[in-house]
Amino acid sequence: MQKFFFIGFFIFTLLAGTMSLNTSHAGNNLNDLQKANIIFDWLEPQFPELLKPAPQETQENSGIIFRYYSATNVYIATFQNHLFFIDHQVNLHDLGEVDFWLNYIREGEHEPDPGETWTDPVTGIEFVWVPEGCYDMGCGDWTDSCWDNEKPVHEVCLDGFWMGKYEVTQGQWTGVMGSNPSYFKSGNNYPVEQVSWNDVQDFISKLNSEGNSTFRLPTEAEWEYAARSGGRAEKYAGGDDLDSLGWYWSNSGSRTHEVGTKAPNGLGIYDMSGNVLEWVSDWYSDNYYSVSPRDNPQGPETGSSRVIRGGSWIFDAWDCRAAIRPYVTPGFRDFSLGFRLALSPGQQ
Known part of the structure; x- marks a missing residue:
């Protein structure tokens, strides 16, 4: 009653x-x-x-x-x-x-500590907390000669976010999508590759429907900030010694390698220079750095190509710099191209 x-x-x-x-x-x-x-x-x-x-x-x-x-x-x-x-x-x-x-x-009552980790209970994908901050984005005096599209160096300020500790693996992709598109089918802990930007959106949509989290690709600004250990003046993702940090043409043996087998950067994130290139969310524009907003830039509103970051096993050292920003069409697939996931705070 x-x-x-x-x-x-x-x-x-x-x-x-x-x-x-x-x-x-x-x-x-x-x-x-x-x-x-x-x-x-x-x-x-x-x-x-x-x-x-x-x-x-x-x-x-x-x-x-x-x-x-x-x-x-x-x-x-x-x-x-x-x-x-x-x-x-x-x-x-x-x-x-x-x-x-x-x-x-x-x-929680307090922001996570820099480098703190969280693991998705559905997939086992690990994430690292990247704290809020401002940094000089682009190709500065801490690196070598630059492409024009890496200039001008400009200040960017970002909210904190979660970044994938590793590139998404073949095992994680197969667990969600049911098949493995990779050229190098070497094992579950190798990065998935031969996935287009559009394929990645399908993966994210299906992954988000299976749990309580809202995964996404990082923005280009988030990617570089995380790669450079929270915006430090680093040539590669974690420092200046690429041989210790990543797999590239001189040490890869012409193939991908298991994720996390080189040294991490200053936040505890692996393979952001080398192994496989990584899709980000942004459309590409040659002059975007000249017009980018300071706070949480999302990239151009439209375009025909998407930005890819980080270099790969088939690139030379110079092309694995943290500042380099190639671009390809959203339907492009290649055996050197994969991705990692990101999460906004409160979306995990």
Whole structure:
């Protein structure tokens, strides 16, 4: 009886006074019940004296998702993208938007430490936290002679993000897509290659549909910032000694190699110089560096080619510099071309 009284009272209260609530949802793949359960599960250990004992199962009625705690006669509930607490006197307390709570829970109270890692539970893909910061993007005096499209050097400031610790492997690709397109079918821990930008978008779309995370390609600015260990003045991804950092023409034996077998850069990220080239999200433009915004640049709005970064096993050392920015059409495939994933904060 009490349960039905609560539901009726809750609906009446919402209809009477809260129908103007913001009903927008964050861009993720969780349904309302999954969102509520994440928040409820997180709240219980935060308030063990109030939200006890073990409640009844999460229930849903007329769009209201709730748990009832019989020992204290209280409820926690979600409705119209808001979180509510209902005390023992049936007073309704609006605690804010569901998506705010989800982001708070996912990010934690503090930003991750630089180089901190997170592993996707669905695929096992590992990510490294790249902290926010500003850096001089392009080909500067810390490297050799430059192509024109690597100039001018310009300041870029980025929000923190998660970057794949390794290039996506053949095993990870096959686990999602069901087949392996690679030319060098050497093993599950070798980088996947012969994938176009369009193929990668299909992989990301399918991967995002299978879990709770929102994966993407890094932007060109994010890629270079992560490669240079958080924007340091580095010629290659991690320093000036390419033989220790990456697989390129002089040491590769004319093939790809298992990911993570050379030294990492200063953030603990591997193979950003050499092994395989890596797709980024940006369209390509010759003069983009002259017009790029300072904060979180996303690349040109349109184009005919996409940027690829990092050099590969078939490139000479100069073409594996962190600043180099080749470009190819989105449908292009090659046995030296792969990718790594990125995540915005709160999307893991």
